[in-house]
Amino acid sequence: MSLEMAKRSVLSVISVLWSGLSCVSALITLICALLIIGKVSIPLTVLLVAVSLPSAILNQTYTKKLYQWNLTHIKEERQMNYLSFIMTDKSYAQELRLFNIGDFLKEKFKAIWGPYFAKKKKLTKKRVFLVTLLSVLPQLCILGILAVLSLRIINGNNTVGDYSLYSGLLAQFLSSLMAALTSIINIYDQKLRIHSFEEFEAIPNAVANTGTEKLNEITSIEFNDVSFRYPGTEKEVLQHISFSVKKHEKVCLVGLNGAGKSTLIKLLLRFYDAESGNIRINGADVKNYEITSLRKAFSCLFQLSPNYAFTLRENITISDIFKNADENDVLEALYNSSASDILDQMADGLDSYLSRAYEENGTELSGGQHQKIALARTFFRNSSVLILDEPSASLDPESEYKVFCSLEKLSRGKTAIFTSHRLSNTIIADKIIVIENGTVIEQGTHDELMEKASRYATFFTYQADRYIRKK
């Protein structure tokens, strides 16, 4: 919610500046008009100013009310935005058609939109009624001033030419008044949003970047009795986890869905901090390291790594934009992720766009091709520790084989941590750590774990069985 409020607030700063300028210009016109109109009748002119104020005050009061109302209805707005997104985004298009859920989603949208709109309409209607009522008062004053002017023309104190001058000025006064009021209301409205942004900025970061040490090469990683639950949740997803990873060791994390493997990676990269226990790198607590330098030491492929609607080259180099890389580095990363064939199909080579969202000539990739590009991006980063969370989930058998061969080759001078549900890939690991329900239940080499009646051996046999042709 706070993030949503903050996003809206960023544009407010620009809006306040524009409204401030418009307001100053409207006020100058308004004051000049008033000074001349005052010559007709000072009391009526003062009255004109006085009756214009309640409308401004009322508008301001309602602006605040409406803003606060909006804040309490952000959830509904987000739900409606989400439903609009589902109904228009390409990734949902197939299921939407297959399941024929267009009407279902529309009804869901209407169920939120109906009460939301009804409540907002009620609030806005009251505002419009009162503002319209109050705006009649300046009109009445203007009529009075024009009546006085007419009398003065009849008495010969003013000419008919003066009438057109003053009626023009009064019209000018009204339009400048409206412009000034609109600008003032907008400034007030935007200031409320900026205030929300300031409140958002004041929220302390869940992960404090108080460490000062620079991390260069990683020589050891240790998890010591680490427990963790996601903020705002009850369930402890990691419980008393302990294991270590030595320099140049290849470690595979194995476990059922939801066991906690990806969460371990998130803690290592300090997206979250452990609730108890500690994680040590090169013997020092991860919190001692400056966060950017800590993360710089890892090349990581996340489980659901998205690609970017940028060029193929940018999709690779984005993982290390400060690297002074040449084209060969990009080609090598593509080769190692078994993605060279993707480049061969691209009309504009590395400068081809990987999406048709903004470029008509862009190329839409398959799921597996997307994963290869994400993997190439990870290899391009070339940090001392490689982390791959399910690197081959969408790959064809040949690509998977090649990728794990590359991984074996690339990780020779590196430390590597990877997760894989396809246990044939764990063969390349020096150590396998089996996680179950957030705890380490066993660890060892493939052979060690296969020799005893381990959970790993059971998993491995499940998969191996499928490949053995039964007579």
Ligand SMILES: Nc1ncnc2c1ncn2[C@@H]1O[C@H](COP(=O)(O)OP(=O)(O)OP(=O)(O)O)[C@@H](O)[C@H]1O
């Ligand atoms: N952002 C989050 N907020 C709350 N709970 C979460 C969050 N992310 C994951 N979890 C929960 O933490 C637990 C561990 O999830 P995690 O993604 O680490 O599992 P995993 O072992 O990587 O699973 P998989 O093999 O399916 O990728 C799960 O119960 C999941 O529901």
